């Protein structure tokens with residue numbers, strides 16, 4: 001009986017870990033574009049999710065590394081502008097500001113969790 005009880009605890013704990021992972025892979029993340037960094041410069045979203053780039057300060061742009069499934073680049077935008085990009089394909093997508101090559105960021109798009117229909 002005690003062994004069965006322990007097995008139940010392990011199952012419940014595993015269920016909790018899965019829930020945390022799904023929460024971290026959000027449908028929408030906001031990246032602030034400011035002088036001279038993307039903040040945060042590493043975000044994770046679920047497949048089909050959206051990243052909202054909020055431009056602050058001086059003009060910047062976003063150039064994604066060439067690869068299948070990457071979104072369209074964002075041309076140079078001034079402060080107080082918001083631009084969104086959807087990521088329908090799982091993978092890791094790097095980007096940089098063409099005007100400030102030291103500004104770099106990464107969007108990790110997590111594949112769907114098996115058995116999760118939401």
Ligand SMILES: [Cu+2]
Nearest residue numbers: 060097099100
């Ligand atoms: Cu820039």
